[in-house]
Amino acid sequence: MRTELTDRFGIDYPIFGFTPSEDVAAAISRAGGLGVLGCVRFNEAEELDAVLEWMHENTDGKPFGVDIVMPAKIPTEGSQVDLDSMIPPEHRAFVERTLDELGVPKLAGEERVNAGVLGWLHSVARSHVDVAMEHARKYGQIKLIANALGSPPADVIDVSHRNGVAVAALAGAKDHALHHVEAGVDIVIAQGYEGGGHTGEVTSMILWPELVDAVGDSTPVLAAGGVGSGRQMAAAIALGAQGVWMGTYWLTAAEYKLGAHGDGPSTIQQALLAATSRDTVRRRIYSGKPARLLKTKWTDAWDAPGAPEPLPMPLQNLLVAQAHARISQADDPGVVAMPAGQIVGRLNAITPVEELIAELVSEYNDAVARLGKTV
């Protein structure tokens, strides 16, 4: 398969795989796509440094990328205590009561958990950028830095370009995409309503060609949101995208090891395998901004009468950080807190990444052949 982006990145397929799992990211790059490691889970620069070193050792010299969450506006910084004081006690009480009612065990020793919070903050994101750039200079494998929240800051774009790293940014609307291009972004990731995590209201079928028409002459567009098969990849290329950006698809990869495990698939994977395309909701409860999540008893609780309105970012992150930690250490597939797109309905087996990619490519080729026969 060949598009402008396969040439630019020296990859076999224009498949950009976003995942918080280094095992999955490395496997995607080894199999001919471009694995993009989500960095928000790393609170310390040293952790990320070690994982990038591991990525280097496990990718046979193939290119890969990092995804670092840099909010467009620098969020209110401050110590944990400052931010904590901005969270209404009723919100805390609701979270606590809900977890207890859902039977989610408390964490051992009730330690404070910052997981998934600090990564959203400006200074931490900047330390991630520094570490990634160091690795880009050292090994030359990091070829892409992506940002899910607005255009990256100008100096991040500059330093990335100086280190031969392309910059990508997610967009859910035309004005976002135009702003990215103006800011110097190299690749626009058009993420439709059906995607997992943060999304806008416009669906992929509408958004992808709209952004291609808006910026495609200067800037390649990656299609995100709703890609979980080779047919959807063919649809993406038909609609003018130069490749696909996939996240949910990898969550049931055999290499995905994050979260609680009993025997067999992890708790989260069990929940994903059971879900249909109708089992997601788009809510502000995960981060303060609308994000598509797996529908579970946890999201239901926030939809129930009497539940509080979610707080703005980053307070909502902070509010639910401990809850997410409690939930992810528990072992109940009915209560998980997990971003997932509507393609979750297609995830029906635990499959190695190499096979996942082979299936995409084979189905893509079939779809293109089928189209050819109609004209």
Next chain:
Amino acid sequence: MRTELTDRFGIDYPIFGFTPSEDVAAAISRAGGLGVLGCVRFNEAEELDAVLEWMHENTDGKPFGVDIVMPAKIPTEGSQVDLDSMIPPEHRAFVERTLDELGVPKLAGEERVNAGVLGWLHSVARSHVDVAMEHARKYGQIKLIANALGSPPADVIDVSHRNGVAVAALAGAKDHALHHVEAGVDIVIAQGYEGGGHTGEVTSMILWPELVDAVGDSTPVLAAGGVGSGRQMAAAIALGAQGVWMGTYWLTAAEYKLGAHGDGPSTIQQALLAATSRDTVRRRIYSGKPARLLKTKWTDAWDAPGAPEPLPMPLQNLLVAQAHARISQADDPGVVAMPAGQIVGRLNAITPVEELIAELVSEYNDAVARLGKTV
């Protein structure tokens, strides 16, 4: 262009064009697609009969279809007065107050308006079926009957088949599609979240291949919701559909004459030309079931604090029937009540149907050629 459905219907392109306008429907059939006349606006069988006669005279013998709204469950029938008594007075007061605040003139003589209501009722829908079947027997041009709400009743399917008329039904979820096929429906129309009018939560990118996988071996699937260009048509075929079902696309056709007119485009067309892909909302206010509408001051009023919850179907239809009549006789593009899909963002000119179809086909061919070059 050729798919199973072009062969079956003897049409040049697998483009099924749904429209309440006989002028547009006839033009679609003349141009090589299959025009499908929406019948809900006809309160009397005689009106429909006359329009079908006109269609016969203006389609050069080409096939066309009818869309008759037959709710899956037979709704509560009764006189206007019976149903009227089920509408809470606060709802009536809200509608009246809102229209006055929005400056929508009252109707001359304050006559009772049933427009758009009776067509939803069982007995009226059945009289539409009878008229359509009579025309199918007489001229042999009516080749399709479609239903937007559930599976058509068994006897309607039977009489259609006896008259050589294929039966299509809209589905927004897999279980709906399976139910249709079990009921004997010949074509499933998979309508995604982004479509105009009644839609489910699952988007076209996800829904189309899901329904193709569920029923495609026995029953062709038409892709609906989000098709407004040849690239989107190519995406539909890539995803496994046998053709496309388009509604919103024809609303700015030059032949579309419904609604108030000043100079140039009609009031509704002015509103459509101005809208972007983000200017639709999915609400229960049009019919009692979730339907995607153009976002206007009218939909905003129902979203404002203090607005009542919409009533169930058919009470909501009845509640807003007079309002819709008032609005459509007024001449304010800022206050229209109009189903429209997210592709409304692509409607930027008044264009004759023949050109609209030529553009679809030409862009489709380009997209297929582009795909071919990637492998």
